[in-house]
Amino acid sequence: MQSVFIVPELPEVEHARRTLERWLAGARIDAVRVQDARILDVGVQPARVVRALTGRRVIAVDRRGKWLRLSLEGTAGRVFSHLGMTGKWVRAGVEDDAVRFEKVRLDVTKGRTRRSVRYVDPRLFGRFVVTNEDLPIWSELGPDPLVDGIDVDALHAKLAKRKLPIKPTLLDQSVLAGVGNILATEALFTARIDPRRPARDLSRKEVAALARGILRAIDATLAMQGDGETIQYVEEAGADNPFTIYGNEGTPCPSCKRPLSKMVLGGRGTVFCVSCQR
Numbered sequence: 001m002q003s004v005f006i007v008p009e010l011p012e013v014e015h016a017r018r019t020l021e022r023w024l025a026g027a028r029i030d031a032v033r034v035q036d037a038r039i040l041d042v043g044v045q046p047a048r049v050v051r052a053l054t055g056r057r058v059i060a061v062d063r064r065g066k067w068l069r070l071s072l073e074g075t076a077g078r079v080f081s082h083l084g085m086t087g088k089w090v091r092a093g094v095e096d097d098a099v100r101f102e103k104v105r106l107d108v109t110k111g112r113t114r115r116s117v118r119y120v121d122p123r124l125f126g127r128f129v130v131t132n133e134d135l136p137i138w139s140e141l142g143p144d145p146l147v148d149g150i151d152v153d154a155l156h157a158k159l160a161k162r163k164l165p166i167k168p169t170l171l172d173q174s175v176l177a178g179v180g181n182i183l184a185t186e187a188l189f190t191a192r193i194d195p196r197r198p199a200r201d202l203s204r205k206e207v208a209a210l211a212r213g214i215l216r217a218i219d220a221t222l223a224m225q226g227d228g229e230t231i232q233y234v235e236e237a238g239a240d241n242p243f244t245i246y247g248n249e250g251t252p253c254p255s256c257k258r259p260l261s262k263m264v265l266g267g268r269g270t271v272f273c274v275s276c277q278r
């Protein structure tokens with residue numbers, strides 16, 4: 001199998017949520033270090049982040065779409081984390097030095113266990129925001145397929161108002177939260193829908209097939225990730241392509257064996273089968 005470039009989408013962020021929940025839910029934050037202030041929003045001083053988080057207890061780790069939210073005990077404090085293209089949360093020992101590309105470090109005590117949780121991000125497209133209220137971008141997200149399920153009628157009604165092709169429409173986070181290039185590509189193949197079709201032309205039956213395709217792709221990716229603490233999802237050596245058609249342009253379609261096509265749609269590379277997807 002060939003290597004493939006994978007950025008975090010819903011399943012990868014859900015995996016991060018599950019590991020962060022294990023590490024942080026119920027834990028007290030003993031110490032905070034901002035290793036690279038560029039991860040903070042412009043104008044935010046690292047000292048403010050340290051002050052806001054030190055001594056606080058994490059009560060929940062939630063996810064909507066590609067965003068993670070840590071809720072803190074007491075006042076309305078919360079932390080929003082977006083992994084961008086290459087972000088990852090990893091665990092280290094409290095005595096360990098900074099790991100490569102480390103941006104933020106949280107040393108915590110959970111029960112009797114002390115551990116250090118680090119946010120690493122080589123390309124620095126992620127975000128780390130400490131705030132007292134939900135970010136507008138979080139509140140404006142569409143339904144999350146895993147948290148809320150997919151209401152086929154509601155999705156059909158929403159798509160009926162969109163004249164853009166279905167593929168870029170699916171990447172709009174107000175339509176469904178967490179769907180990215182990989183999930184959209186895989187789901188459209190499963191549903192046998194041409195990614196170039198105007199969203200509003202899809203029948204209810206096709207929207208239902210698409211919803212099943214999205215949920216199936218999420219389940220498949222989550223199952224593949226397993227229970228390990230870290231997953232390979234960026235240009236990491238030896239990361240094989242585990243997907244049905246994403247990243248497989250030019251290779252035989254798994255269904256009809258004709259070579260898969262690739263085109264740019266809404267600025268994003270899109271693999272599809274011209275004969276299976278109508």
Ligand SMILES: [Zn+2]
Binds near residue numbers: 254
């Ligand atoms: Zn085909």
